[in-house]
Every structure is written in structure tokens, then in C-alpha cells.
Amino acid sequence: MNDSFDPAWSVDTLGIRAAELRSQWGEHSPGIFATSSFCFDSAEQAQATFAEQRGGYIYSRFTNPTVAAFEQRLAAMEGGDACVATASGMAAILSLSLTLLKQGDHVIASRTLFGSTISLFNNYVAKFGVRFSYVDPCDLDAWREQMGPDTKMLFVETPTNPLGEIVDLRGLADIAHRGEALLVVDNCFLTPALQRPLSLGADLVMHSATKYLDGQGRCVGGAIVGDAQRVGKQLFGFMRTCGPCMSPFNAWVFLKGLETLNLRMRAHGDGAQRIAEWLAQHPAVAQVHYAGLASHPQHELAKAQQSGFGGIVSFELHGGQAAAFRMINATRLLSITANLGDTRSTVTHPATTTHLRIGPELRERAGIRDGLVRLSIGLEGVDDLIADLEQALV
Numbered sequence: 001m002n003d004s005f006d007p008a009w010s011v012d013t014l015g016i017r018a019a020e021l022r023s024q025w026g027e028h029s030p031g032i033f034a035t036s037s038f039c040f041d042s043a044e045q046a047q048a049t050f051a052e053q054r055g056g057y058i059y060s061r062f063t064n065p066t067v068a069a070f071e072q073r074l075a076a077m078e079g080g081d082a083c084v085a086t087a088s089g090m091a092a093i094l095s096l097s098l099t100l101l102k103q104g105d106h107v108i109a110s111r112t113l114f115g116s117t118i119s120l121f122n123n124y125v126a127k128f129g130v131r132f133s134y135v136d137p138c139d140l141d142a143w144r145e146q147m148g149p150d151t152k153m154l155f156v157e158t159p160t161n162p163l164g165e166i167v168d169l170r171g172l173a174d175i176a177h178r179g180e181a182l183l184v185v186d187n188c189f190l191t192p193a194l195q196r197p198l199s200l201g202a203d204l205v206m207h208s209a210t211k212y213l214d215g216q217g218r219c220v221g222g223a224i225v226g227d228a229q230r231v232g233k234q235l236f237g238f239m240r241t242c243g244p245c246m247s248p249f250n251a252w253v254f255l256k257g258l259e260t261l262n263l264r265m266r267a268h269g270d271g272a273q274r275i276a277e278w279l280a281q282h283p284a285v286a287q288v289h290y291a292g293l294a295s296h297p298q299h300e301l302a303k304a305q306q307s308g309f310g311g312i313v314s315f316e317l318h319g320g321q322a323a324a325f326r327m328i329n330a331t332r333l334l335s336i337t338a339n340l341g342d343t344r345s346t347v348t349h350p351a352t353t354t355h356l357r358i359g360p361e362l363r364e365r366a367g368i369r370d371g372l373v374r375l376s377i378g379l380e381g382v383d384d385l386i387a388d389l390e391q392a393l394v
């Protein structure tokens with residue numbers, strides 16, 4: 001592995017040149033090390049490797065060259081010291097919860113998190129005696145009021161899903177660090193191409209690699225990035241023992257995905273901006289949620305902490321669920337699927353799919369109404385997407 005990259009390179013360069021993997025054969029594109037274990041020259045060498053007296057790979061639940069290349073490259077792009085790759089985004093959240101929290105701890109989380117994250121916290125992690133409070137993510141006073149001596153973690157997504165609200169990460173990091181808490185940011189929607197939470201004061205960043213890091217909707221995976229102690233030692237120790245690891249094949253797909261991440265994120269954002277502007281003037285549309293619009297209440301904050309606005313646009317139709325379903329069923333170019341961050345544009349009705357399980361009360365409080373539609377703008381021609389939306393919205 002080529003470790004001699006310069007962390008000061010741009011994210012474009014790091015995505016292509018950081019942690020280049022090359023075997024003795026000199027291949028230009030990285031290989032897939034599809035092996036469950038690694039061989040030793042002697043019993044003594046095996047002993048020294050297990051005792052960590054020498055480096056070297058042992059078993060692919062612990063480490064694997066292809067997985068390690070993905071981890072090191074993503075860490076470089078996020079500006080972190082260490083990264084562990086996981087089997088999915090949810091496995092990343094489970095791993096960091098079980099590693100960093102214990103009975104009696106308190107967590108403050110945004111109430112607009114990805115639906116499964118809230119289910120994971122409430123149905124599984126809470127069983128082990130961890131208490132969760134949910135707050136309006138944009139109201140820093142609400143976070144402050146919940147802070148207590150047992151508060152160990154603040155968990156947030158920005159922009160939020162599906163309403164695209166922007167959370168002030170510097171402000172939130174300050175609140176966390178006035179207490180004993182860590183700030184964890186799910187950076188799935190913007191990726192390090194558009195937002196680097198560690199540089200804004202966050203302690204840990206997590207990803208669903210399934211989305212933009214792959215970028216072509218092929219594999220499920222996740223990752224956690226942060227400092228050498230918490231991620232490199234504690235989370236690595238959890239992964240090694242408990243086993244929610246990433247497969248080498250998936251790591252290879254994500255590694256190649258990182259090479260085009262910056263380019264893709266800019267293209268997704270350009271398309272989303274044009275579509276948000278077009279939707280904003282359409283008579284069937286009550287409201288558009290996209291931080292790239294000057295009318296968005298946190299447009300200035302988004303400009304200050306992000307280098308782009310991303311590819312997710314949501315909007316509310318005047319006609320409620322009936323109008324949303326009619327529009328979704330009439331589109332021809334948008335795939336009706338739960339994934340996002342794909343080359344293909346996708347459409348979802350959050351209230352009846354991704355946010356069904358949190359129940360009507362939490363949905364109401366999170367502002368996810370029945371007329372809301374979420375688009376993930378892909379890489380098709382923007383004129384074709386607008387023409388498709390136009391015929392679907394009559």
C-alpha cells in the first residue's frame with residue numbers, strides 16, 4: 001500500500017491517489033483480495049503476527065488489504081486518523097453504539113434521523129440501559145437543555161432526511177464538548193466531497209457507503225472515521241471480535257467509487273439545483289426543501305459549512321398523499337426505490353416507506369407530511385428529468 005500521500009491534497013486527489021494498493025505484480029487498478037485468511041512463512045512468524053510484534057494480515061474479519069485501502073482512503077478524505085469499514089451503514093451505527101456507550105449513558109439525537117437509526121436506538125440499544133432524547137436538530141438550545149452528566153453522545157445528520165434542514169455543526173460540537181459528549185455526524189448525504197464534519201469539530205463521522213460512496217447502487221456497506229484511539233483501537237477491537245465487517249469485494253467497489261466521488265457529487269448537485277428551482281415555480285408544488293435555494297432558511301449556514309448542496313431534493317404537493325402517489329406512478333425516468341445516491345434518479349414517498357415505522361406522531365413532529373416526495377437526483381440529463389417531472393405533475 002502506498003502510504004506516502006499528502007493529507008493536504010484536495011479531496012479530488014485524495015479520492016484517487018490516497019492509499020493506492022499495489023501488489024508485486026504492479027497492477028494499476030487495485031486488486032480484490034478475496035481470501036479469508038493469510039499465510040505465514042513459519043510458526044515463529046505466525047506467533048509474532050498474532051502478538052502484534054510485526055504487522056501483517058491474519059484473517060479477513062480483522063483486516064484485509066482491499067478493505068484497508070478503502071478505510072485509509074476514506075479516512076484521508078474525511079481528514080481523520082483512522083477508519084473501520086462495516087457491513088452496512090446500520091452496522092456502523094450499531095458498532096459505534098456498542099463500543100462507545102454503556103448502561104446508564106444518555107444520548108441526544110436529532111428527531112429527523114434516518115428511520116432505521118431511530119428504530120435501532122429505541123428497539124435495540126435502549127434495551128441495554130442507554131437513554132435516548134430526541135430534539136429539533138436546528139434548535140441548539142434544545143440540545144443544550146438536554147445535556148446532563150450522563151450525556152455521552154450527540155448524534156446528527158445534516159442535511160436532514162428528507163427535509164434538507166441544515167444543522168450548525170460548529171455550534172453543536174461546542175455544546176458536546178462543554179460536557180463529556182462526543183459529536184457523531186452521519187455524513188451520508190454530502191460525503192467528504194461536500195462536507196468534512198471533523199474539520200468543523202465533530203469527533204466521529206459515519207457513512208452508509210451504500211449511497212454516494214458506491215454511487216451506482218451495487219453494494220451495501222458502511223464506515224466510521226475518527227481518531228486513532230476511538231476508531232483505530234476501540235472500534236477496530238469491536239469489529240475484530242464481533243465481526244460486522246465489510247467484504248473485500250464490496251470494499252473494492254467502494255474504493256473505485258471514491259475515485260469519482262468528487263466529480264459525481266458536483267454533478268448531482270448541479271442537477272438538484274436546477275430541478276429545485278424548476279419545482280419552486282410549479283403551481284402544484286407547495287414547498288421545496290433544498291438548501292441551494294436562496295429562499296431556504298439556512299442557505300447561508302449551508303454555504304458556510306458545505307462546499308455544495310448535494311443531490312437530494314424534497315417537495316410537498318398541495319394534494320397530499322393522493323397527489324404524491326399519482327405523481328410517483330406517472331414518472332417514467334425515476335425509479336421507485338429506497339436507495340439514493342445512485343446514477344439513476346430515485347423517488348420515494350417518505351411517510352409510507354422510509355418513515356413508516358416511526359409512527360404518525362413522530363412523523364408529524366418531524367414535519368414529514370403526506371404530500372411530501374423525496375427525489376435523489378441521479379446523473380441522467382437534467383432536461384430529460386425536468387420533462388419527466390413536468391408530464392408527471394399535471
Ligand SMILES: *Cc1c(COP(=O)(O)O)cnc(C)c1O
Pocket residue numbers: 088089090091114116117157161186188189207208209210211220221222
Ligand atoms: C441508508 C442510510 C443509513 C443506513 O445505511 P445502510 O447502508 O442502508 O445500512 C444511515 N443513514 C443514512 C442517512 C442513510 O441514508
